[in-house]
Amino acid sequence: MITTIGRTVKRTMRRTYGKAFNRYGITSPIVVHQMARVGSTAVFEALERLGLNVPVYHTHMLDGLDQHEIKIRETKKDPADLALLEYYRKIRHYYDHSNVGPWNLVSLIRDPVSRDVSDFFLGIPQYIPDFYEQVSRGDLDVTQICELFVGRYNRDPSLWFDRQVRDPFGIDVYATPFPKEAGYAIYEGTRARLLLLRLENLQDCAAEAFQRFLNIPNFRVVRTNDAESKHYKDVYNRFKREAILPEDNL
DSSP, X not given: OHHHHHHHHHHHHTOOSOOSOOGGGOOSOEEEEOOSSSSHHHHHHHHHTTTOSSOEEEESOOXXXXXXXXXXXXXXXXXXXXXXXXXXXXXXHHHHTOOSOOEEEEEEEOOHHHHHHHHHHHHGGGTSTXXXXXXXXXXXXXXXXHHHHHHHOOOOHHHHHIIIIIHHHOOOTTSSOOOTTTTEEEEEOSSXXXXXXXXXXXXXXXXXXHHHHHOOTTOOOOOOSOGGGSTTHHHHHHHHHHOOOOGGGX
């Protein structure tokens, strides 16, 4: 993780705007910025493959970084979390002091329960290192896994969009209804603009959305990092079929 972050920071930070040609007329940085486990890696990698002449960043947090560092140090989580936080700080500093713009934000939304379930199965070994061994031995059944999930997850996506989009970038996605049929919406701010896509519609709307937002023709996303292809896919799929969650988690 740290090596990957280091390569990304070095690659994106050394790009300049002195080039005579900007592909598709894009002249400002692009930030794929959203909650974890909503398909953002695939979008980020698709943009990276285009070889644009502007930085392309991938972030989950750009506000409240000092408070988050305190939590990381208190809980003694993976040191990679601190390296990632430093990466976010550099991008936020760059945005705050940038004279190019507006910056281009790309964010995704996903059914919140599906997002939390995916995040749970990816991250639970950080808290229960032998979680999957317990499952394979039959020490944990779906009911017990459900109790662990409910005890750890009950997130409100609106809080993330308020803290990480509205507060730092001045864009309130809740000010107008989201066009569910289109699957995407574009918001224009003073120093940033935002393309918001619904993960469930991504394959159908990505080409049109990126053509309108960044003038990129025939944009295509190849889904990667899918929980259903992980080593824990069997218990993940069983949980989705059999778990009964309290109404306040739905």
